[in-house]
Structures are given as structure tokens and as C-alpha cells.
Amino acid sequence: MPRSGPTRIIVAVVAAVGLVVTGVLAGTAYAGDRTSRTADLTAVPADEPAKGLVYNGLQRRPAGPCGAGLLEVKGTSPVMCTHGPDAPPAGLQVKSSVQPLAAAAASTQALAVCEGDGTSGKRVEVLYVHGSTSRYAQYLETFRTLAEGVDTIFNESAKETGGERHVRYVTETVNGACRPVVRDVKIADSALNANDWAPLLNAVKAAGYTRTDRKYLQFVDANVYCGIGGLAGDTTKSDANRSNTGPEYARADNGCWVAGVAAHELGHTLGAVNNNAPNASGFGHCVDEWDVMCYQDDPSVVIRTVCTNRSHDDRLDCNHDDYYSTNPPAGSYLSKYYNVADNLFLIKGGQSQPGSNLARSATPSASYTSPWESVNAINDGIDPPSSNDSVNPRWGTWPNSGQQWAELQWTGAQTLKRAQVYLFDDNQGIDVPSSWKLQYWTGSAYADVPGASGYPVTANAYITVTFTQVSTTRLRVLLQSNGTSSVGLLEVKAYAS
Template sequence: MSPPLPHRRRLVVAVTLLAVLGGAPAAAGPDTAAGIDRTYAPPADDAPAGLVYSGLSADRTGACAGLFRVVGISNTMCTHGPDPAPAGLDVKRSVAPLPARKATAAAPSALAVCEGDGTSGRRVEVLYVRGSTSRYSQYLETFRQLAEQVDVIFNESARATGGERHVRYVTENVGGQCRPVVRDVQIPDAALNANDWAPLLNAVKAAGYTRTDRKYLQFVDARVYCGIGGFAGDTRKSDANRSNSGPEYARADSGCWTAGVAAHELGHTLGAVNNNAPNASGAAHCVDEYDVMCYKDGPNVVLRYSCPNQALDNRLDCNHDDYYHTDPPAGSYLAQYYNVADNLFLIKGGGTNPPPPSSNLALSATASASYTSAWESVLAINDGIDPPSSNDTVNRRWGTWPNTGQQWAELTWSSAQQVRVADVYFFDDNGGVRLPASWSLQYWNGSAYVAVPGASGYPIALNQYNRTTFTSVSTTRLRVVLNSGAGSVGLLEVKVTS
């Protein structure tokens, strides 16, 4: 993530601050200790460079010792602080959209490797975060390509050490290819444009993006930062390392919508670069250039060009000794301390490319409903989150309390879809919302809603998906109709396949 020699970025004074605060961060533990000394102020903001420290506390004890803590959010979140824009980019000038690519054998316009159903397990989920103005349709292809380029950076870096690693994204089928899902997340304009990360984080969390098995790669339609990412600073070589859990957030604003910036900030959330690494800068970066994670991040930092090929500026850990190696030598630093190549959000090996028939078409639909309780969200039904149980208290839910009788939830597509299978997960809190007495599927035939033909049946069971198959139909709308029984009704997730 480095501009050409001799000058790379505007300097960040965080490294001096970290030296004052006492070095490496604590290995683990919530920030709950009484009497934590937070008297050290962050550097002054440099807004034109995207170096916005407002809302960050420089902690010298607790979970974020030696780092910054994001103030004003419910759970402790640490960060290395903001990164300035690489040469050629301007925080205050949005990058242009990328043109659509034509797939070739050498450069497919899709992810080279996907895994499983595209939603289960630890995954990186791509978010387009915007206010009242949307550029989602204009930049959707750009965001997909940038996420795919990030995957190339991670895998080509792994290949340099004789291995294979891919980013395990939340994925969907697009034109017969496996591509990253890009969520369109609208938040209040004031939160989007705040000179403080916390309002945006709180708004994104309020929209439901809080899963502990997610890293959220945010393309933010604002001009506040270049990039900033969460960073645990945990050096333990263990699956329990805090870099192996979420929710965690990486942010790139519109002036820095590039694969290099996205890979850099995502790299921080995955654990790069710990301050006890051989070539660490002391502020979560490295000093042996060229490298995605290296740059001069403080006035006293001296860079070394031990990897002089500037093409390595789009690769991880150019000497494979600081934070990323798929098979580190015995006794080496990465054989003893945390190694990003071991991160559980990465696919180790070839993975599996699910065939198009298994693609969940619901992910690309717009959800609506007959009625939604004020504290629930109809967006729950196609957000791609597999519920842990029918009484899910962590993720979004759609419910109709106190309304009873016949209710419905609907998926609408912008173009006709060929559908023949639906999997429905019911919401039941053992209180006001209970399993339905019965349910059915209807589709829009162009003039009216009619029952899907040849339905195999409509099972009703707790804590699992309930599947029905039917004669394939082409439609732009599919409706789940629920008839209440002992209470109001609700859904946690609906999957639709062809």
C-alpha cells in the first residue's frame, strides 16, 4: 500500500504516541478495568489527509493498551487509527467506477474459489454504506471487483509461500458465477459524515450487522477517512485469538475505493501487523518495503527496501516473516506467534465452487410484508443469516405482533427468476410470536397472486428450515403466506433456489 519513492504518505504521529503509551497492546480481555488512565490525547485531526482522530482514545491499559479505542460504542473496539491516502488518491475526491470486466480463462470476473452455501460460518461481508443519496447501482460492479481483487492479493501472497488462501466472503450466484454479496446499507446522513467513526459504526450495528462470525468490509460513501480498521493486537497463536472473531469492521471511504486500501484495512481486522513482529513499525504496520501493510507511519520510522520490486506493494508480507506465511519455518516468529495465514476467515486450500442451482436467489430480492412490528425488521427474511434457533435473540427478526390472522412476507426481484424450491425458518419466541397454524407459497403471475403449482407440502417445525418444492415457475414476486395459530407470526429467514 505504498506510493512511489521517495515519499510515501503524510506521516502519522501514532508511533510516537504508542511509544509514550508503553508499547504492545494487551493480549486479550474486555476493557472493564476500573480506573483506566485515558489522559493521553490523540494527535490533532488532519482532515484533508483523512487523519481524523476525533472519537478515538489513546489507551495505555485495558484491551486497547498501546492502540486507540473507539469511544461511544457498546463493545470495546480497538484500532491502529486512520491511514492517510496513498499517492494518487485524494480523500476529498471520489474514485471513478470501474468498467465491467469480460471474463477470460486468465482473468475470470468472479471469485476463483468459494466455499459452501455462501453464508454459513466465518465470512467477510461487503457493505456499501451510504446516506440518503445512493450510488449502489453505479458502483455495485466496482465493489464486487475490488473485493475479488483483495482475494487475489491474499491468494497470490499465499502462493509465494507454497500455499493457498482465499477470503471467505458472503457470496451469491451472479450470471452463473460466484461473486461477493454487496449489501446496500442506508444510515442517517449525520452518522455517515461525522468526523468520528462511532456514529457510523452504531448506525451500521443498528441495521443488524453485528454477527460474531463476520468481518465487515465497508465501502463508505463519505469523504472523512481514507481508511481505518479494527485491530485486536493479539499475538497469541491460537484459534481463540481475537482476530478470529467478530464483529469487526474495515472502512474505506470513496476517495480510497481501491483494492490496496481495502486489503490493507481488512488485513488489520485479520491481525496484521502485531507490534512484536520482526519488522513492525510499532503502530500496526511494517517497515520492510514493498508490502501492502508497510509504510512510514511515524516521524521516527525508518523504512528498509528489502523487497525492492514495487509490484509487491499489492502483496502481503513481502519477506514472509512478519504476519503472513502458509508454512512458516520451525522456530521462526510466525511459527510461534499469530499468523494471519491461519485466520479462520480465510479458506485454506481450494474450497468448493457451489453450482448455480444451489444459489440463494432471495439474497438479490427486496423484502416487504403485510405488517412488521416496530422493533422488528422485514430485512431479516433475506439477509443471509442462518438462525441459531427459532427464538433467535441475536440477529434481526420479522414478526407481526400484535397482529394476527393472515399475514405475508414477500420477495420482489427486478427481473423474472425461475424458482422451484423454498426453505422457510419460522420465528417463535414462545410468547407473542408462535409457529403458524399453516402456511403456503404464492407467486405473481403478472396480474394476480396464485398458489405455486405442485407444492410438495408445507411442514411446520421449530429450529430448522422447512422446505417445500414445487413445479418451476418464472416470477418477479414470491410470497410466504402465514395463518396465525396460538399467537402472531414471524420469519427469520427465507431461501429460494431454482
């Protein structure tokens, strides 16, 4: 969750046919809102109520069950650990309630994947927590839609590593569609509005929400916090990891009722971000932007922009090396330590097989495209009948010659070891190149893929190139034209193995 510096954008896309709310978090922190690492490790920052930074009721005990870097919620049993409160993203204010979404648009939504009977097993249960005044009927569709937006964040992030993950909600059928259940939970006003999380937690527990097979995602009708969530801090790579059990609680107050805040806090309850991760801040977050879980959460933390496409601000784990990957490379951090993508509260869909063409999920671009051609042709999935394909879309650069390129760009890092390229040759102004090669984006510049098996110039067939595994967000084909001829491509495929 954000606190200062570069500001994150809240995304709320409403279309006539449907509505997706990602409500993205992050950006960097408000300097000084956390005690510096160099200060007393038992100290807790002063409250800043206007920002929702309420530390009353929290204690830091480095030698206690929550360890260094996490806080303990006083007055709850069993002991509950948390990363602490978060300030609101730009455009939101803790003391101003978010308006409900248009019911007509929200009611067109549905979860992409549901599982079983909707209640059995480990599930995330959505709660609307209020006092003597209830706005349940007014916001019911909003809460359902925000929960579905959280699911979108988790699944779109899983796709970046070739997998599929969905939040396993408690669900029901609404007008023929599978929707998250939203429980109506009334508690005392004094517990609702307390400048301390423990009274609300204890009131919700007293209402019966204590199941060990539940994570409770709370939309709280109060103006105390923006968001706060439990975090176990367990790095054990096992189903017995404490992040795989409940009850655990994630809270978003009414000034921050957006899906990005909910995804951030739920992400904590699922195990993000452990302090031994490669890009960990040391206080339950990461420092490599853009990323839902990253921001400057301590004055000593330095933020790095690693995933330069800011659209990844509404996705999990920039480069998928800290806390969330459906396919971590052998020997990597996530192959040895806890991985949120393995959390038992998520539905694990089909992992892309080794032969899956990752190019299909990329966005293509090029140095130049003839007005009558299309760069989208290079990853449209159509296998050409020949290099002189006059039926299907092609990418060509006529009348431009010399060095030209076509590029595939993903929103998150891909693990690549093999590519296939089909050259375009129309026997007129487009000819096969005199030479070509593959390059990948290192994060700051392009470099030739290492260990390439070779770049033959062959027409009427896919050319397969294997190379040493790279992790990258961009792959490009660099072509040198043959004399004054132009160049082109019909299809580019990319593979993890």
C-alpha cells in the first residue's frame, strides 16, 4: 500500500457489457511513517489518523512470535501478526467513503472459476462489517464486484508465468452466475470505530467468524484504516505453512473500498511478502516496482523500478521472483521458500505445458509496419502455409530496408529457452533477411540471447532457435535486410522449454 513518492493509479474500468475494478495500489511510502530499521526495534510509530496509520493496539516484539519486521495485535487470541496499517492510494481518503458502483454494471459480473459446493474446504469469505447503520443493500453488488476484481488480479498475475490461479471464495448462485457470498456482520459501534484493530477482530470472532479453513476479507464501514491485514511471516515451503490456515483477517475501510487495496491485504494473509525474499523491504513488502505489494515502507528502503510497464501496478510480483510464481525456475528463491501461488486458499488451474506458446499473451510492436500490413500478425497463432502467405495477416516493412525489428512484450517476466520464427517473403519487395537474431530485454538494454543454436535463413518453414534460459519481459527479432529489399515476419513463437 502506498505512502509517498511516485503515485499509483487506481484503476476502475466500467464497460457497458461488464465491469472490472482493479483499484491498484502502491507507489512509494510517506517518508517517516515507519520507524527506521536503525531505530529502536521495539518502537511503534506515532498514529497519523488522517492517513489511516493507526498503530494504537499494535506492538513490536522482535523476540516474540511475530519476529522482527512485523507487528503484533495486542488483545487477540491466538497471537495475530500483521505488517501494520497502510495509507490510502492517490485519489482516496480514509475519512471519505467510496461511492457504490452502478448496480446495473456491477450485476453483470461473475467469477471466472468456481469450485465445488461453494462452502466446503479452505475458502476466502467476504464480510461486510458495520455498526448500528447498515449499507448492505446499497453496497452488496459493489462488494461482490470488488472481490471479483481481486480474483482478476490473482489470475492475470498467474498467467504471466503460464499458470492459472483463482481465489477460492465462499460462493452462491445469483441470477444464474457464480458470485462471492457477502456476509452481513453487525457489531457494536464502539468496536467498529475503535482506534485499535483488536476490538473489531474480537467482535467479528464473537459473531462466529473463526473457522480455521477461512480467510476473512473484511469490507469495514468505518474510517479508521485504509487497509491492514494479517501476515504469518512463515517461509516454510510446505502445506503446513501458517499462511495455509485460518482464521486470518484482511481489512479495508470504506475510504479504500477498491479491489487493489483488498488484493494487497488479502495477499498478506496468503503469505506475501516474506522478509527473506530477494527484494523484500523487511517489513512485509517488496521494493521492485511496479507491483501490487511493493512500496517504500521504511525511510531506509530504496525503491527500484524493475518492471517498467506501469500497467503491472495492478499485478502481483514484478518478475515473479519474490512471492508469486506458478512456475519458479529450479534453484530459485520460490522453488525453495514459500510461494503464494501454492496457497491452499487458491484454485490451481491448468499450468501451461512446456510446449505452450507464450507469445500469444504478449503485445507486439515493430520498428516500422507497412500501412496495409499488421504487426499483430506475428503472434496471432496462425501457422502460415508458406513464406508467401497471401491469405493471412503479415508484418512487413516495405519500402523500408536496413535493420528492422519486431518485438513481443509481456506485462511480467517470462522464462524463455526456445523460439520459432517464420520469415515473410512475397517474391516482390519483401525478401528473407541477409541475417537475423533474437534479443532479450535485460531490464535496461537489449542483449543477444545467450547460447543461441544458430540463425539459418530458411523460407517456407519455422526456424527453431534454442538458447540458454533467460527471464525477460521482452523478446525481439532483429533482422538485417538483403540489399534494398524489405523484411517481414509471419509468426513468432516463444517457449519456456
